[in-house]
Structure formats: structure tokens, C-alpha cells
Amino acid sequence: MKIAVYGASGYQGRLVLTELARRGIETVLAGRDPVRLKEAAAVAGLPGAERRVAGTGDHEALVGALRGCDGVINCAGPFTSSGAAVVRAAIAAGCHYVDTSGEQLYIKEVFDTFATRARDAGVTVVPAANDGCVPVDLMAHVLADRLGPVEEIVSTHVIVGGGGMSRGSLRSLLETIDAVKAGGLTYDGGWRPGVPARHAAILLPGQQEPTPVMAFPVPEVVTIPRHVRVRRVEGVTEAALGDRLNMPLTPQLIDSLPEGPDEDSRRGQRFTYVLDATAAGGRRARGVVQGPDTYGTTAVIAVEGARRLIADPAAPGVLAPAQAYDPAGFLDFLAPHGIRWSVEDAPAA
Numbered sequence: 001m002k003i004a005v006y007g008a009s010g011y012q013g014r015l016v017l018t019e020l021a022r023r024g025i026e027t028v029l030a031g032r033d034p035v036r037l038k039e040a041a042a043v044a045g046l047p048g049a050e051r052r053v054a055g056t057g058d059h060e061a062l063v064g065a066l067r068g069c070d071g072v073i074n075c076a077g078p079f080t081s082s083g084a085a086v087v088r089a090a091i092a093a094g095c096h097y098v099d100t101s102g103e104q105l106y107i108k109e110v111f112d113t114f115a116t117r118a119r120d121a122g123v124t125v126v127p128a129a130n131d132g133c134v135p136v137d138l139m140a141h142v143l144a145d146r147l148g149p150v151e152e153i154v155s156t157h158v159i160v161g162g163g164g165m166s167r168g169s170l171r172s173l174l175e176t177i178d179a180v181k182a183g184g185l186t187y188d189g190g191w192r193p194g195v196p197a198r199h200a201a202i203l204l205p206g207q208q209e210p211t212p213v214m215a216f217p218v219p220e221v222v223t224i225p226r227h228v229r230v231r232r233v234e235g236v237t238e239a240a241l242g243d244r245l246n247m248p249l250t251p252q253l254i255d256s257l258p259e260g261p262d263e264d265s266r267r268g269q270r271f272t273y274v275l276d277a278t279a280a281g282g283r284r285a286r287g288v289v290q291g292p293d294t295y296g297t298t299a300v301i302a303v304e305g306a307r308r309l310i311a312d313p314a315a316p317g318v319l320a321p322a323q324a325y326d327p328a329g330f331l332d333f334l335a336p337h338g339i340r341w342s343v344e345d346a347p348a349a
């Protein structure tokens with residue numbers, strides 16, 4: 001099996017390369033800058049790996065860079081401006097596609113724009129193969145199996161420690177800052193922007209007091225309604241993040257920061273993603289996934305996500321994680337990487 005990494009020279013791209021090398025999967029480095037690709041190959045311990053140079057503005061070159069590969073992992077963000085070009089090229093090259101995007105409107109655009117084209121080409125596309133969307137989307141499917149038709153799902157993201165966001169994540173945030181500040185999309189029979197969160201506070205695992213929360217554009221608001229019969233899905237995060245979003249963020253400031261958190265900081269990071277589901281009859285259940293190191297976990301998930309599309313093909317088209325992978329099987333695969341998940345009944349509200 002041969003997997004290309006587009007945007008292989010970035011912070012996340014190099015972590016993906018390292019994971020592919022650890023797993024002994026044949027890797028092609030792709031990107032726009034030959035010098036940075038060569039450096040990335042050396043850092044990831046893949047000096048002999050094939051390198052292919054193509055920018056997102058040249059469709060034919062991009063198709064050529066992906067041709068002959070079984071799958072591509074696109075790590076080139078911000079995705080809002082450059083992601084669609086890589087999806088289009090992967091479909092033309094007949095190459096299964098995953099990416100590490102977290103930009104909610106881009107993820108919805110991939111579903112809206114490429115579903116038919118990917119299906120016709122026999123290619124499977126799974127956007128947002130990252131630490132948050134994949135486990136939470138899979139867990140939503142497990143919760144719905146338990147509850148039946150669901151009235152409401154609330155997805156809460158909390159990340160503690162870890163040395164902050166990478167420059168690439170900050171660039172993605174800057175490109176989408178208005179949508180983020182407005183809270184992103186809520187699903188309510190359709191996807192709508194600017195809907196206030198119904199929940200102002202959530203009791204997180206291990207806490208005595210509810211944590212104040214605010215609406216936040218988590219990717220799974222876009223993916224969950226594609227495989228769960230649900231009336232409403234909203235995403236929230238700690239309200240304390242609101243102050244940080246209002247701090248001035250400029251391209252110059254981002255350029256002056258480190259490329260991303262170092263290994264020690266990543267190891268000290270802890271994410272908690274909580275899914276609260278309420279069935280039509282009022283029965284409630286909660287899913288929790290916790291783990292370390294969002295960027296390292298994203299590398300593990302993106303590589304395994306691409307590998308499964310090739311080794312154990314899903315239907316062609318643009319798919320949510322739970323449409324592409326066996327939910328409990330994929331979640332259990334993550335356990336040796338320190339990721340724990342649980343689903344249990346919750347007291348009625």
C-alpha cells in the first residue's frame with residue numbers, strides 16, 4: 001500500500017510521516033516546496049522516500065503527484081483556501097482521501113461539493129480525520145444504537161495543557177475567525193449559523209460544578225446527522241476560550257510563534273470530548289473520550305483512517321467517520337495510544 005501525504009512539510013504533516021514510518025507503510029511526500037519536503041523526509045527518518053512537488057493552483061500537476069498512490073492524507077491547511085483543490089485532484093487520480101481539517105464550513109463544503117463526483121469515481125473521501133471528529137462521530141453512532149432516535153446531541157470539547165496551537169492551526173483559526181466567534185453551525189433539521197447554544201454549562205467528568213460553555217464550531221455537527229437519526233446537534237467548548245478568541249491575532253504574530261508544541265508539551269496535554277445524547281422519550285446517555293496529545297493522536301487517526309479505506313474499502317463518496325469505519329472497532333484500536341472511551345446511561349435531566 002502506498003500513501004501520499006500532501007502538506008508533508010508542515011508540523012502535522014511531519015507527525016503523520018513519522019507515524020507512517022513507524023507502521024512501515026510506503027510513503028510519498030507531496031507539497032509545493034521541494035526544499036521543505038526534503039527536510040521533512042530527513043526529520044521523519046524517510047530520506048529515501050519518493051517526493052513529488054505540486055502546488056494547489058496546478059490541477060494537472062496535483063493529479064500527477066497523487067497518481068499511483070492508494071490514498072492521500074492531506075495536512076495542508078488552512079483548508080478553507082486550499083483543501084478543495086486536493087480533494088478534486090484525489091478524486092481525479094482515483095486515490096482515497098482523508099484530511100486533518102477542523103474547519104467546519106470547509107468540511108461541510110466537501111460533503112456538498114464532492115459527494116457525487118467521489119461516488120462516480122469510486123473514491124472514498126473522509127474529511128476531518130482528526131483527534132476530535134473521528135472518536136466523537138464514532139461514539140455518537142454507538143450512543144444512537146443504544147438510544148434509538150435521538151432528540152438532541154451536545155458535543156463538548158475541552159483541552160487542557162499542551163503548549164497551545166500550532167501556527168497552522170492558528171492560521172486556520174484566523175481564516176475562519178468570524179464563523180468561530182459566531183459559534184459555528186447548529187444542526188436543527190438543516191445546518192444553521194449563529195444559533196445560540198441551548199446549554200450554558202456542562203458537568204464534565206470528575207468535576208463537582210458545571211463548567212460554563214459557549215457555542216463552538218466542532219466538525220461533528222456536520223458529520224453526525226449523516227448517520228444518526230437526530231433532531232438537533234450543537235457543539236460547545238469552555239466559555240473561558242471566548243476571551244482568548246478576542247485577543248488580537250495577525251499573520252505577523254502567528255509567524256513569530258514556534259511552529260507547534262514540543263514533544264514534552266504534547267505529552268502533557270489532555271483532551272476530553274463529551275457527548276450528551278437525549279432520546280425522544282427523555283432517556284439520556286453520555287459518551288466520553290479522553291486522551292493525550294491532540295496532534296500526535298491526529299497523526300495516528302489520519303494514518304489508520306487512510307489505511308482502513310485502502311485495506312477494508314468503504315462505500316465510495318464523501319463519508320462521516322462512522323459511515324467509513326466500524327465504530328467500536330476503530331475506537332478500540334486507539335486504546336494502545338492512551339485513548340479511552342466509554343458510553344453509559346445518564347440520569348434524566
Ligand SMILES: NC(=O)c1ccc[n+]([C@@H]2O[C@H](COP(=O)([O-])OP(=O)(O)OC[C@H]3O[C@@H](n4cnc5c(N)ncnc54)[C@H](OP(=O)(O)O)[C@@H]3O)[C@@H](O)[C@H]2O)c1
Nearest residue numbers: 007009010011012033056076077082102130166168169172
Ligand atoms: N482537531 C483539529 O481540528 C486539527 C488537528 C490537527 C491539525 N489540524 C489542522 O491541520 C492543518 C495543518 O496544521 P500544521 O500545524 O501542520 O500547519 P503548518 O505547520 O503551517 O503546515 C501547513 C502545511 O500546508 C502546506 N500549505 C499551506 N498552504 C498551502 C497551499 N496554499 N498550497 C500548498 N501547500 C500549502 C505547507 O507547505 P509549506 O511547507 O510549503 O509552507 C505545510 O506543508 C491546520 O489546518 C490545522 O488546523 C486540525
